Amino acid sequence: MASGEQFRIWCVTESAFVFEYKSTVPTQCPNDAGHTIDSALTVHVDDKTRIQIMNEAFDGATSPAQADRMIDALNKRPSVIAFLDNHNYVEAEKQILAAKDAGDLLQEDYDLIMGKFPTGWNN
Numbered sequence: 001m002a003s004g005e006q007f008r009i010w011c012v013t014e015s016a017f018v019f020e021y022k023s024t025v026p027t028q029c030p031n032d033a034g035h036t037i038d039s040a041l042t043v044h045v046d047d048k049t050r051i052q053i054m055n056e057a058f059d060g061a062t063s064p065a066q067a068d069r070m071i072d073a074l075n076k077r078p079s080v081i082a083f084l085d086n087h088n089y090v091e092a093e094k095q096i097l098a099a100k101d102a103g104d105l106l107q108e109d110y111d112l113i114m115g116k117f118p119t120g121w122n123n
């Protein structure tokens with residue numbers, strides 16, 4: 001089992017995201033130190049998956065109506081799922097915020113979903 005925290009790095013040389021467990025923010029591609037990375041795109045992630053996030057949010061719903069609202073709002077915005085799958089929590093949050101602004105989610109729904117994002121998602 002790898003230790004440390006997981007980081008997602010954009011390797012320019014490979015044109016791909018690569019993942020590495022480290023105790024500090026990586027400054028090189030873990031596949032080859034000679035590769036060029038775009039450090040601006042390095043993000044800290046953890047092992048929480050989109051399915052975990054969604055299950056926890058739906059388990060936290062205090063009424064069937066709240067669960068229905070969240071399902072409807074997410075069905076209207078499939079990009080939320082794609083962003084979460086890609087550990088792109090910043091963009092996922094923007095889409096969830098847009099759903100709230102459009103009236104598809106209430107503040108309590110927004111708070112519930114955002115509360116299930118992994119710790120440190122916006123670092």
Ligand SMILES: [Zn+2]
Nearest residue numbers: 011029031035
């Ligand atoms: Zn690389």
